[in-house]
Amino acid sequence: xxxxxxxxxxxxxxxxxxxxxxxxxxxxxxxxxxxxxxxxxxxxxxxxxxxxxxxxxxxxxxxxxxxxxxxxxxxxxxxxxxxxxxxxxxxxxxxxxxxxxxxxxxxxxxxxxxxxxxxxxxxxxxxxxxxxxxxxxxxxxxxxxxxxxxxxxxxxxxxxxxxxxxxxxxxxxxxxxxxxxxxxxxxxxxxxxxxxxxxxxxxxxxxxxxxxxxxxxxxxxxxxxxxxxxxxxxxxxxxxxxxxxxxxxxxxxxxxxxxxxxxxxxxxxxxxxxxxxxxxxxxxxxxxxxxxxxxxxxxxxxxxxxxxxxxxxxxxxxxxxxxxxxxxxxxxxxxxxxxxxxxxxxxxxxxxx
Numbered sequence: 001x002x003x004x005x006x007x008x009x010x011x012x013x014x015x016x017x018x019x020x021x022x023x024x025x026x027x028x029x030x031x032x033x034x035x036x037x038x039x040x041x042x043x044x045x046x047x048x049x050x051x052x053x054x055x056x057x058x059x060x061x062x063x064x065x066x067x068x069x070x071x072x073x074x075x076x077x078x079x080x081x082x083x084x085x086x087x088x089x090x091x092x093x094x095x096x097x098x099x100x101x102x103x104x105x106x107x108x109x110x111x112x113x114x115x116x117x118x119x120x121x122x123x124x125x126x127x128x129x130x131x132x133x134x135x136x137x138x139x140x141x142x143x144x145x146x147x148x149x150x151x152x153x154x155x156x157x158x159x160x161x162x163x164x165x166x167x168x169x170x171x172x173x174x175x176x177x178x179x180x181x182x183x184x185x186x187x188x189x190x191x192x193x194x195x196x197x198x199x200x201x202x203x204x205x206x207x208x209x210x211x212x213x214x215x216x217x218x219x220x221x222x223x224x225x226x227x228x229x230x231x232x233x234x235x236x237x238x239x240x241x242x243x244x245x246x247x248x249x250x251x252x253x254x255x256x257x258x259x260x261x262x263x264x265x266x267x268x269x270x271x272x273x274x275x276x277x278x279x280x281x282x283x284x285x286x287x288x289x290x291x292x293x294x295x296x297x298x299x300x301x302x303x304x305x306x307x308x309x310x311x312x313x314x315x316x317x318x319x320x321x322x323x324x325x326x327x328x329x330x331x332x333x334x335x336x337x338x339x340x341x342x343x344x345x346x347x348x349x350x351x352x353x
Contacts, residue, residue: 043315045284046271050310053262056255057193059184059200063239065248067150067176071157073099073165074143086157090148090174097159097171101144108137152176155248175248180214180239182252185232188223193258200237202254207245214239216256265304266297273317284313 077099084096115130157172165171186194200214219235226232235256272294273280280291292307300320 044270046268046314046316048265048267048271048281048304048308048310048312048314050263051266053264054255055258055261057186057190057258058253058255059186059237060251060253061182061184062249062251063180063182063202063246065175065177066179066181067152067174068248069149069152069174070170071096071146071172071174072168072170073097073146074167075099075140076166077101077144077164079159079161079163079165082159082161084154084157086154086172088154090152090154092148092150094148095145096148096154097146099144099146099165101141104137104141104144108134108141111137146171148174150174150176177248180242180246180248181217182214182237182239183234184237185226186219186235188231188233191219191223191233194219194235194256199257200254201257202239202252204246204250204252206250207243209243209245212239212242212246214254265308265310266301267304267308267314268300269302270300270316270318270320271314272302280317281308281312282315282317284315287315 079097080100081098082096083094083098084090090096111130111134115127115134118126118130152174153176155173155175159165159171194216196216196218198216200216202212202214204212214237217236217238219233223231223233237256267281271281272292273282278291279294280289282289290307293305294302295305297303
């Protein structure tokens with residue numbers, strides 16, 4: 001037999017009200033206990049972190065060969081001889097391609113014959129004029145050849161005996177890859193930081209094994225205005241040693257080192273205590289007290305120059321001060337102690353990574 005108790009509407013409301021009050025009191029008790037424990041036994045810790053400081057100019061672009069020559073005919077004609085192929089090493093002055101020069105040779109021989117005849121009866125002025133014509137004809141003979149202008153390698157080549165070429169037709173390229181060069185845009189605000197010989201570190205998307213080193217060689221004494229309206233200077237950079245996997249026209253990103261990369265230890269200033277105006281920290285793990293030397297680094301941090309290596313966990317030695325202005329506005333802490341004089345400060349220039 002089941003006993004059923006039927007409550008009135010007022011009784012139900014009373015029961016639910018009592019349960020609600022009890023729940024609220026329970027929540028308030030738990031919150032108060034947590035806050036009380038924090039206030040009594042809570043300790044704040046700070047970790048000394050190592051930061052890397054890079055004072056650099058970011059750059060990007062493509063590299064070029066030390067020298068490059070476009071192989072092209074200087075006048076129209078038929079190819080009668082080809083002396084090289086792609087990949088061949090050539091010397092300055094080597095003849096690479098010969099065009100038909102029979103007509104030019106005929107005119108040269110004819111002019112020479114007429115000069116020999118005029119030497120008997122002609123005037124000195126006539127002979128001088130004929131000599132000038134002879135040199136012009138000799139140049140036309142020379143123009144029937146495609147010649148290397150420096151020591152290098154045939155990078156590409158596309159011509160064969162019997163081909164008919166027009167003047168300025170491109171048939172190949174010679175490159176000198178003893179070193180690589182590039183020109184990069186430097187904003188006007190960074191030009192004053194440049195120095196000849198500064199180290200440049202390159203990263204190539206086609207070569208991910210390591211960075212490649214180069215150096216600044218020069219920059220002009222006049223700026224340029226880009227299509228975006230920015231004023232820049234084009235600095236020249238050279239790479240003397242580079243892996244075989246890097247070729248002319250490969251793209252890169254990089255950075256010009258204005259000063260050597262530095263590493264230093266940074267920690268919140270509240271981890272620093274003072275005794276007889278000497279700074280110290282306390283290790284959380286052992287409770288050991290260590291004397292340190294510090295410098296201001298922003299409003300809430302210090303740079304530890306001596307005493308720490310980075311990674312140490314430190315016990316809080318001072319608490320942030322609460323300004324009256326901020327307390328009235330949003331009840332949040334701002335500023336902080338840590339230095340006897342309460343000073344702040346920081347460093348200018350460069351960037352931390």
